Amino acid sequence: MIDVIIVGGGPAGLTAASYLRRFHRSCVVLDAGHSRARWIPESNNCPGFPQGVSGEALLRRLRDQAAAVDVAIEQATVDRIVHGGDGFEVLAGERRWQARRLILATGVTDRLPDDAWVEPAVASGALRLCSICDAYEASDLAIGVYGPSAAIGAHALFLRAYSSAVHALPTDDGDGGAAGEEARTVGVEWLPGGGRLAFDGRRCTYSPPGQAAVGFDTVYAYLGCDTSAAIAAAAGVELTEDGEIIVDADQQTRLPGLYAIGDIVSGLNQISVAVGYAAIAATHAHNALPFVARAPV
Ligand SMILES: Cc1cc2nc3c(=O)[nH]c(=O)nc-3n(C[C@H](O)[C@H](O)[C@H](O)COP(=O)(O)OP(=O)(O)OC[C@H]3O[C@@H](n4cnc5c(N)ncnc54)[C@H](O)[C@@H]3O)c2cc1C
Numbered sequence: 068m069i070d071v072i073i074v075g076g077g078p079a080g081l082t083a084a085s086y087l088r089r090f091h092r093s094c095v096v097l098d099a100g101h102s103r104a105r106w107i108p109e110s111n112n113c114p115g116f117p118q119g120v121s122g123e124a125l126l127r128r129l130r131d132q133a134a135a136v137d138v139a140i141e142q143a144t145v146d147r148i149v150h151g152g153d154g155f156e157v158l159a160g161e162r163r164w165q166a167r168r169l170i171l172a173t174g175v176t177d178r179l180p181d182d183a184w185v186e187p188a189v190a191s192g193a194l195r196l197c198s199i200c201d202a203y204e205a206s207d208l209a210i211g212v213y214g215p216s217a218a219i220g221a222h223a224l225f226l227r228a229y230s231s232a233v234h235a236l237p238t239d240d241g242d243g244g245a246a247g248e249e250a251r252t253v254g255v256e257w258l259p260g261g262g263r264l265a266f267d268g269r270r271c272t273y274s275p276p277g278q279a280a281v282g283f284d285t286v287y288a289y290l291g292c293d294t295s296a297a298i299a300a301a302a303g304v305e306l307t308e309d310g311e312i313i314v315d316a317d318q319q320t321r322l323p324g325l326y327a328i329g330d331i332v333s334g335l336n337q338i339s340v341a342v343g344y345a346a347i348a349a350t351h352a353h354n355a356l357p358f359v360a361r362a363p364v
Contacts, residue, residue, distance in 0.1 A: 068165050069093050071352055072157050074145045074298075075172035077102035079329025079341035081129040081138075083170050086349035088136035092356065095164065096133070097143040097157065102126055103174050103330065104338065108190050112200060113338050125338070145173075148302040150322050168352045171304075171312065171320075171327045172345070173295035175336065179288065184266040193271050195287050198222060199337065202229045205285050211236045211273055212255075213264055214289035220246030222289050223255045234258055234283065236273045238290075264288075296331055307333050318348035326352060 071087050073080045076098030087094040107122030116125075130140065143159040148169065155169040177196055179185045188194035195201055202225070212223040213236040220243030223235045227250065235243065235250065237260035243250065251257055259275040264286065266272070272280040294310030304320040304327070305313045311334075312320055312327040319326050328344035330336040 068154065068167060069095055070166065070356055071168045071170060071349075072097065072155065072164055072166035073170045073172060074098075074148075074157065075174060075295075075329065075331075076100070076130075076140055077104055077172060077174050077329060077341070078125065078129060078338045079174070079345045080170070080172035081126070081133050082342040082345035083172060083328060083349040084138040084140075085129075085133045085136060086346055087353065088133070088138050090349070090353040091359070091361070092353055094138065095166075096138060096140045097145055097159065097164070098140060099144040100142060101176075103177065106177075106189055106196070107200075108192055110200065110338065111204060145298060148298050148325075150302055150325065155325065167356060168324045169326070170318075170345075170348050170352065171296075171299055171325070171331060172329045172341075173298075174330045175292040175294055177292055178290040180264055180290070182266075187268075188266040188271060191269075193266060193269065193285060195285055196289075197336070198226055198229075198287055199335070202226055205229055208232070208284035209282075210234070211271065211281075211283040211286035212289065213238070213273070213286050214291075215239060216241030216243045216247060216260060218289050218291075219243060220248075220250045222287060223247075223250040224253065226287065227253050227255055234273075234281070236260075236262065236264065236286070292330075294331065299325075299327065299331075309333075316347075317351040318344050319351065324352075324355070 070092040104122035147158040216237035262275040271286040326348040329341035
C-alpha cells in the first residue's frame with residue numbers, strides 16, 4: 068500500500084511528488100509522458116527563470132528535483148480508478164497499484180490544426196496557444212487570432228492591448244457576437260471566415276476563401292482543449308460542463324482522499340497555478356494520512 072499515487076507527470080504531478088517525498092511519504096508517479104509543457108518553446112512568465120525556460124528543460128529540472136528525493140516515476144497510461152475500502156486501486160492495462168490517497172494531475176490536450184507543420188510552427192513561435200503565457204513577447208507584432216468566431220472575439224480584444232495590428236481569422240462565417248463587435252470597435256480587423264491556415268516555414272499565413280494569403284508574425288489558435296478527466300468521472304468525481312474536475316479549497320474532489328491539480332482542474336491553466344495546487348494537495352494529503360513518528364537513526 069503506497070501512501071499517495073500521483074497520476075500525471077507534468078509540472079503539477081512532479082511538484083506534488085517532490086513535496087510528498089519531502090514529507091517522508093511513499094509515492095509513485097504514473098505518467099503517460101505527454102505533458103502540455105513539452106510544447107513550450109520558451110516560457111518567460113515561469114517564476115525564477117529571468118532568461119526564460121523551455122518546457123522540456125523545465126520538465127527535466129522538475130524530474131531531477133523529484134529524483135533527488137527518490138520519487139519513482141513509471142511510464143503508464145492509467146485507464147481505471149477504483150475507490151473502495153481505505154483507499155484506491157489504480158489500473159493501467161494488466162498493471163495495478165494501491166494507495167491510501169490519489170492525486171490526479173493528468174492535464175488537458177490542445178486541439179490543433181490537423182497539419183504536419185503545427186509542431187515546427189509552435190516551436191518557432193509562429194503559432195501560439197496561450198496569450199496569457201506569451202502575449203508580452205508578441206507586443207507590437209502583426210497578430211492573427213484563429214478559431215471559431217464565437218471564441219476569438221474576446222481573445223482578439225485581449226491581444227489588442229499588446230498590438231495595434233490584430234486580425235481575427237474565424238473558422239466560420241460568424242461575426243463573433245458582442246465580443247466580436249467590441250474587438251472591431253477597438254480596431255481588430257475581422258477577416259472573412261472559413262479560410263485556410265498554413266505555415267511557410269517562417270510565418271503562418273491565412274487565405275480567406277478566394278483571396279490571397281495574408282502573413283502574420285504570429286497566430287494564436289483557439290480551437291479548444293480535450294479533458295483527460297474521463298477516468299475521474301468514471302470513478303464518481305464531479306466535473307464542470309467543460310469536463311474540468313471540481314475541487315474544494317484543499318484540491319479535494321467529492322471523493323475523500325482523491326485530489327486533482329493542474330490544468331485538469333477548473334481555473335487558470337498556468338504552470339505557477341499548477342504547482343501551487345500541487346503544494347496545497349500534497350500538504351493536505353500528508354496531514355490527512357496517519358501520523359508516523361520518525362524512528363531514531
Ligand atoms: C504552446 C504552449 C505554451 C505554454 N506556455 C506557457 C507559459 O509560458 N507559462 C505557463 O505558465 N504555462 C504555459 N503553458 C501551459 C502549461 O503547459 C500548462 O499549464 C502545464 O503544463 C499544466 O501542467 P499539468 O501538470 O497540469 O499538465 P501537463 O503538463 O499536461 O501534464 C499532464 C501529464 O499527465 C499525463 N497523463 C494524462 N492522462 C494520463 C493517464 N490516463 N495516465 C497517466 N498519465 C496521464 C500526460 O501524459 C502528462 O504527462 C503553455 C502550454 C502550451 C501548449
